[in-house]
Amino acid sequence: xxxxxxxxxxxxxxxxxxxxxxxxxKVPITAHVMNYGTGCFEGIRAYWNADAAQLYVTLLEEHVxxxxxxxxxxxxxxxxxxxxxxxxVLELLRRNDLREDAYIRPLVYKADETIKVMLTGLRxxxxxxxxxxxxxxxxxxGLRLTVSSWQRIDDNAIPxxxxxxxxxxxxxxxxxxxxxxxFDEALMLTGDGHLAEASSSNLFLVANGRLFTPRGSDDILxxxxxxxxxxxxxxxxxxxxEASIDRSEVLAADEVFLCGTGVQVAPVTEIDGxxxxxxxxxxxxxxxxxxxxxxxxxxxxxxxxxRTPVYDAPAADSP
Ligand SMILES: Cc1ncc(COP(=O)(O)O)c(C=O)c1O
Numbered sequence: 001x002x003x004x005x006x007x008x009x010x011x012x013x014x015x016x017x018x019x020x021x022x023x024x025x026k027v028p029i030t031a032h033v034m035n036y037g038t039g040c041f042e043g044i045r046a047y048w049n050a051d052a053a054q055l056y057v058t059l060l061e062e063h064v065x066x067x068x069x070x071x072x073x074x075x076x077x078x079x080x081x082x083x084x085x086x087x088x089v090l091e092l093l094r095r096n097d098l099r100e101d102a103y104i105r106p107l108v109y110k111a112d113e114t115i116k117v118m119l120t121g122l123r124x125x126x127x128x129x130x131x132x133x134x135x136x137x138x139x140x141x142g143l144r145l146t147v148s149s150w151q152r153i154d155d156n157a158i159p160x161x162x163x164x165x166x167x168x169x170x171x172x173x174x175x176x177x178x179x180x181x182x183f184d185e186a187l188m189l190t191g192d193g194h195l196a197e198a199s200s201s202n203l204f205l206v207a208n209g210r211l212f213t214p215r216g217s218d219d220i221l222x223x224x225x226x227x228x229x230x231x232x233x234x235x236x237x238x239x240x241x242e243a244s245i246d247r248s249e250v251l252a253a254d255e256v257f258l259c260g261t262g263v264q265v266a267p268v269t270e271i272d273g274x275x276x277x278x279x280x281x282x283x284x285x286x287x288x289x290x291x292x293x294x295x296x297x298x299x300x301x302x303x304x305x306x307r308t309p310v311y312d313a314p315a316a317d318s319p
Pocket of ligand 1: 043171197198199200201202220221222223224225226259260261262
């Protein structure tokens with residue numbers, strides 16, 4: 001198994017316009033982003049398919065497009081194109097020779113060394129690293145969640161549609177609190193008391209055979225996995241509604257699950273001591289989880305556009 005985290009110089013990251021040994025990818029303590037969180041990022045997964053001897057990057061263009069949108073919202077003067085960013089991610093994985101499930105983290109940030117709290121005109125840099133990554137949360141058992149007393153930061157405080165580095169203080173407060181209290185994760189409410197999302201994933205519930213998920217205007221990061229799950233559900237004949245969701249609606253649901261690049265599709269079986277549905281991962285959730293993972297790992301032929309292969313295909317007559 002390749003790990004590339006051995007500190008032996010084999011781990012490569014992208015920094016200041018080039019691929020460098022990971023140890024050289026360092027931001028000075030005076031950088032604007034280090035002081036004020038003024039940058040944005042993406043979290044991208046890649047799944048290893050042993051039969052095909054191929055690493056497939058999940059929804060690469062969608063992640064790169066969101067990074068570019070986040071950068072615009074944060075006034076990051078970034079002139080890289082979608083194609084250049086996609087190529088950089090693929091080259092990063094190749095240079096690290098990752099041949100197992102992996103995670104890629106590109107960051108675009110204010111690199112200028114100034115104390116001024118501002119956005120306009122500051123120098124922007126792009127950096128990226130990758131690492132092996134299996135499951136982020138255990139997705140085989142049901143998760144136990146709590147509704148956090150930390151409110152999801154409002155779109156008028158930090159833009160929810162941008163994946164802003166500084167806004168993850170909000171996520172860390174909620175998720176840390178939940179874990180300290182013995183839960184697996186936190187659900188967060190909007191200022192007007194509706195469900196927004198979990199600390200770093202989107203929320204779905206199943207009621208009467210239909211999926212419901214909070215609207216984009218309910219202070220969520222509009223997830224890329226969320227969109228894929230909605231499309232897969234529709235293909236499976238399961239209706240989907242985006243709606244404002246009350247706290248009691250989620251407690252009364254037949255099934256609840258979280259989804260996101262990190263958590264994948266993760267069943268929830270308990271919220272604040274209330275058992276959800278039958279207290280075990282639900283049928284709709286499990287069917288979607290299976291379908292999502294087989295599509296992204298390339299175990300089925302359809303949705304090929306959601307998988308970008310990292311390595312050249314082996315020659316037809318190679319063993
Ligand atoms: C706050 C938040 N919401 C939702 C998500 C899920 O988004 P995606 O499916 O694009 O990974 C994430 C993870 O990236 C997140 O950090």
